[in-house]
Structures are given as C-alpha cells and as structure tokens.
Amino acid sequence: MTALRTEPLIAAEHLCVRYGASEVLHDVSLAVRPGEIVTILGPNGSGKSTLLRALLGIVAAHAGRVMRAPGLRLGYVPQRLAIDPSLPITVRRFLSLPVRVPHAAALSALTRAGLPEVADRQMTALSGGQLQRVLLARALLCDPQLLILDEPTQGLDQPGEAAFYRLIEEVRQATGVAVLMVSHDLHVVMAASDRVICLNGHICCEGTPQVVSTAPEYRALFGLGTQGALALYQHVHDHTHGDHSPGADGHAHGHSHAPRTAQPADHSDA
Amino acid sequence: MLDDFLIRAALAGVGLSLATGPLGSFVVWRRMAYFGDATAHAAILGVALALATDLPLGLGTLAVALAMAATVAGLAARGWAMDTTLGVLAHSALALGLVAISFVPGARTDLSAYLFGDILSVTRADLGFIWGGGALVTGLLVWRWQALLTTTLSEDLAHASGLKPDRERLILTLALAVTVAVAIKVVGALLIAALLIIPAAAARGLSRNPEGMAVLAVLIGAGSSLAGLALSMWQDTPAGPSIIVAAAAVFAVSAGVARRR
Numbered sequence: 001m002t003a004l005r006t007e008p009l010i011a012a013e014h015l016c017v018r019y020g021a022s023e024v025l026h027d028v029s030l031a032v033r034p035g036e037i038v039t040i041l042g043p044n045g046s047g048k049s050t051l052l053r054a055l056l057g058i059v060a061a062h063a064g065r066v067m068r069a070p071g072l073r074l075g076y077v078p079q080r081l082a083i084d085p086s087l088p089i090t091v092r093r094f095l096s097l098p099v100r101v102p103h104a105a106a107l108s109a110l111t112r113a114g115l116p117e118v119a120d121r122q123m124t125a126l127s128g129g130q131l132q133r134v135l136l137a138r139a140l141l142c143d144p145q146l147l148i149l150d151e152p153t154q155g156l157d158q159p160g161e162a163a164f165y166r167l168i169e170e171v172r173q174a175t176g177v178a179v180l181m182v183s184h185d186l187h188v189v190m191a192a193s194d195r196v197i198c199l200n201g202h203i204c205c206e207g208t209p210q211v212v213s214t215a216p217e218y219r220a221l222f223g224l225g226t227q228g229a230l231a232l233y234q235h236v237h238d239h240t241h242g243d244h245s246p247g248a249d250g251h252a253h254g255h256s257h258a259p260r261t262a263q264p265a266d267h268s269d270a
Numbered sequence: 271m272l273d274d275f276l277i278r279a280a281l282a283g284v285g286l287s288l289a290t291g292p293l294g295s296f297v298v299w300r301r302m303a304y305f306g307d308a309t310a311h312a313a314i315l316g317v318a319l320a321l322a323t324d325l326p327l328g329l330g331t332l333a334v335a336l337a338m339a340a341t342v343a344g345l346a347a348r349g350w351a352m353d354t355t356l357g358v359l360a361h362s363a364l365a366l367g368l369v370a371i372s373f374v375p376g377a378r379t380d381l382s383a384y385l386f387g388d389i390l391s392v393t394r395a396d397l398g399f400i401w402g403g404g405a406l407v408t409g410l411l412v413w414r415w416q417a418l419l420t421t422t423l424s425e426d427l428a429h430a431s432g433l434k435p436d437r438e439r440l441i442l443t444l445a446l447a448v449t450v451a452v453a454i455k456v457v458g459a460l461l462i463a464a465l466l467i468i469p470a471a472a473a474r475g476l477s478r479n480p481e482g483m484a485v486l487a488v489l490i491g492a493g494s495s496l497a498g499l500a501l502s503m504w505q506d507t508p509a510g511p512s513i514i515v516a517a518a519a520v521f522a523v524s525a526g527v528a529r530r531r
C-alpha cells in the first residue's frame with residue numbers, strides 16, 4: 001500500500017437506514033482505508049446503493065453514524081447519468097462542474113480515463129462505456145483520496161466491463177486512491193478487489209475474495225441451491241454446478257435474508 | 271427618451287429577457303414548464319388580492335406567485351405525481367383568480383391586461399420594477415450558476431460534491447416567482463411560461479454549452495420583444511401575444527436550421 005496511515009478514510013458504525021417503515025440497512029459497520037479496493041456485493045434490493053448514498057450523505061441514517069476523515073477528497077461515479085436532451089453540454093464543460101478546472105487538468109483526466117479525444121463531444125453523444133469513463137475522469141479531477149463507484153459497469157458488455165475494472169486498478173496503482181464500489185456482478189469484481197463485503201440488508205460476511213467466496217453466507221446468497229432469485233448469477237459459478245441437488249438449500253444456516261431475495265416471481269425460471 | 275411609450279415598452283421587453291433567458295433555460299432543462307404555468311396563473315389571484323386591498327400590483331403578484339411556487343416545490347419534494355398536481359393547481363389558481371377579480375369593482379374591464387399583458391402602458395416605475403426584478407433574477411442565477419447546473423445534471427453528483435440540491439431548487443423557485451411578478455405587465459399571466467420556454471427552446475438547437483444557450487435565449491427573447499412590438503405597431507395587434515408569435519417564429523427557423531446541420 002502506498003499510504004502509511006491506517007486511519008479509515010470513511011467509515012460507518014452500526015448504520016441503519018429506513019425508507020418509511022422498511023429497514024433497508026441494519027447495523028452495518030465498515031471502514032475503507034487508504035489505497036484499498038473494497039467491493040460491496042449483494043443481490044438487487046440488498047441495500048448496496050443505499051449504503052453508498054448513506055456514506056455520501058444523500059440519505060440520512062436512522063441510527064448509527066458515518067465518519068469521514070477530515071478534509072476528505074472524494075470522487076463519486078454514479079450508477080448512471082441521464083442528461084436531458086434539452087441540455088447542451090460538451091464533455092469539457094461537464095468536467096468543470098461544480099468546480100472550474102484548467103484545460104490541461106481536464107485533458108489529462110480524460111487521457112487517464114482512456115478518452116483523450118472526446119473533450120469537444122456532446123455528453124449526449126457518448127456511448128455507455130465512454131460516459132462511464134467521463135464520469136470517472138470527472139471524479140478524478142479533485143485528486144481524490146477515495147473513489148466511490150455505484151455499479152459503474154452497468155450497461156457495459158463483458159469486455160467493456162473488464163476494461164473498466166482494469167482501468168480502476170491502473171488508477172489505483174498510479175495515484176494510491178482508495179476505491180469503494182458496489183456490484184452485483186461477481187467474477188470481474190472478485191479479481192479486482194482487496195476486500196469484499198457481502199451485503200443483504202446487513203453484512204453477511206466480509207474478507208478477501210478467496211475467504212468470502214468460500215463462506216457459507218456468501219454461498220447462500222450467490223451460490224448453491226439458490227437458483228430461484230439468483231439464477232442470474234449462476235453463469236459465474238460453473239464450478240459449483242456439478243453438485244446441484246434439488247434438496248440443497250443454502251439458507252439452511254438460518255440467515256434471515258431469504259424473504260428479501262426469494263421473491264415468488266423469481267422462482268419461475270428456477 | 272423615456273417619455274416615449276414605445277421606448278419604454280422596448281426597454282421593458284429587453285429587461286425581462288435578461289431574466290427569462292437563463293431562467294427559461296433551467297425551466298427547459300429541468301422540465302419545469304408546468305411549474306412555470308402554475309406559478310404564472312396564480313399571479314392572477316395576486317392581482318385580485320392587490321386590487322382588493324389597494325396594495326401595489328407587483329407586491330400582490332409576487333406574494334401569491336411565491337406562495338404557489340413554494341407549494342408546488344413542497345409537493346414535489348414529497349413525491350406527489352407532479353403532472354396531475356400541477357394541472358390541478360395551475361388551472362384552479364387561474365379560475366380562482368378570475369372569480370376573485372370579478373368581485374373587484376372596475377377590474378373586469380382591465381382583465382385582458384392581466385391575462386395578456388399591457389406592455390405599451392409601461393410606466394417609468396414599472397420599468398424600474400422590471401429591470402430591478404430582472405437584474406435580481408439574473409444576479410441570483412449567475413451567482414449560483416455552477417451549483418445550479420450541477421444539481422440540474424444530477425442531484426446525486428451535486429450532493430457528493432458537497433452542494434445542497436434543496437437550496438438550489440429554492441433559488442430557482444424564488445427566481446421564478448420574481449420573474450412572474452415582473453413579467454405580468456409585459457406578456458400577462460397566460461403567456462409568461464411561453465416567454466420562458468420558447469426562446470430557450472429556440473436557442474437549444476444552436477448551442478453547444480449551457481452558457482451559450484442561456485445567452486442566446488436572452489438575445490432571442492429581446493429580439494422577439496422588439497419584433498413583437500414592431501408587429502403590434504404595424505398591424506395593430508395585441509403586443510404581448512405578438513411578442514410570443516415572434517419568438518415562435520424564431521423557434522421554427524432555429525428548429526429548421528438545427529435539423530439541417
């Protein structure tokens with residue numbers, strides 16, 4: 001690691017978030033330290049985006065708290081950016097929001113993100129992959145200590161996704177930035193992360209990718225016997241398909257997240 | 271020079287365009303057209319109140335427009351279905367204003383002046399009010415420009431950059447209420463939204479950046495005011511609607527040019 005300090009850049013302590021009566025996050029504690037890449041994994045509706053939004057201060061904590069290192073420089077890459085077609089804006093102009101940046105800095109951020117020639121293009125004319133890279137370039141402009149990315153590869157094809165994660169890794173190598181990202185997508189993420197947090201309303205398990213991928217809680221969410229809600233994920237678990245048996249039930253260890261993920265409708269293709 | 275009613279009318283139109291250009295751009299970008307309508311229609315109720323209580327017209331319209339804008343913004347924040355809510359509020363406010371104004375003796379005869387504007391009768395005091403309001407709105411928008419633009423693009427990005435989207439929304443709400451109060455004399459309650467939207471929409475196809483669009487919207491608004499006044503003088507047409515007709519003509523030309531490029 002490039003940084004010597006081990007004080008967390010951002011941390012959550014016993015965080016609870018509610019939308020109305022339903023508790024989306026329950027007793028979540030985590031910390032991101034300088035230079036590490038942490039990935040939050042979880043199925044749809046597991047509260048991943050909510051957790052990021054709580055860390056960013058967009059949604060309020062019902063209980064617990066979020067702590068940031070004093071003067072933390074934070075770059076945020078949202079899940080998507082829908083720009084109204086009535087708003088004309090070039091990539092170059094977009095990079096100067098909300099803080100105007102010198103032209104050289106904007107160009108070097110674009111180059112780092114792998115898009116040196118799009119500065120004069122309209123934002124609405126970019127492809128999905130280009131837009132994600134522009135969002136990354138914008139996030140890098142404040143020389144961040146921490147990058148927060150919310151499913152940054154949504155809408156990209158597999159090669160595009162792999163290239164994007166390689167880019168994140170390169171940026172980390174070059175700048176020592178810490179990365180906290182959310183994904184519901186396993187195999188690329190596993191390779192790109194130092195630490196994985198498995199979320200389903202609460203933290204099911206966490207650790208290095210190797211440790212997490214063998215944890216029973218993780219398997220309950222993503223692996224064995226959960227064909228129903230998690231059929232989507234099976235393609236990345238070829239190695240476990242051999243021991244599929246109708247009786248295998250990953251929820252046998254008693255985790256309470258089953259009702260959230262195993263919606264009746266989701267069993268139709270099981 | 272200000273003794274000439276035509277000069278005063280031209281200055282009123284240009285002064286108003288200073289505010290409606292950038293504000294109208296935000297109305298277009300944020301899809302607030304109906305929001306503008308609701309606020310403008312409520313101004314008729316403000317006119318009725320002002321006439322009934324002998325308050326200055328500008329104060330009455332400003333107060334009611336502010337109340338309406340705040341109501342709409344509050345409902346939006348609570349997640350109401352805005353299309354329907356705004357439809358209900360806009361038309362109810364207009365109808366209520368028309369009913370209320372019928373109780374004010376003598377006001378009935380002036381009704382069309384409030385609905386469609388009376389730019390040819392702008393006084394020096396009106397001119398001061400229009401330019402003061404226009405400068406206030408333009409100043410507000412220029413001051414908050416970067417934050418407003420970031421918030422318009424994405425409230426999440428704005429939040430993550432330490433901005434407060436709620437505050438920026440409030441600033442637009444304020445600016446809209448002031449613009450309505452200022453514009454009612456020029457184009458009337460029914461056409462204020464048109465003056466916000468049409469010049470900005472006409473500028474869209476010819477612009478590459480937000481600033482370019484806002485400045486172009488000011489120029490198109492000012493040009494339309496002058497052209498509308500000329501049309502009104504030449505053909506004895508009502509001035510307020512003539513201004514909007516001129517703006518619509520610019521929009522048609524701009525849409526054609528933008529398509530050809």
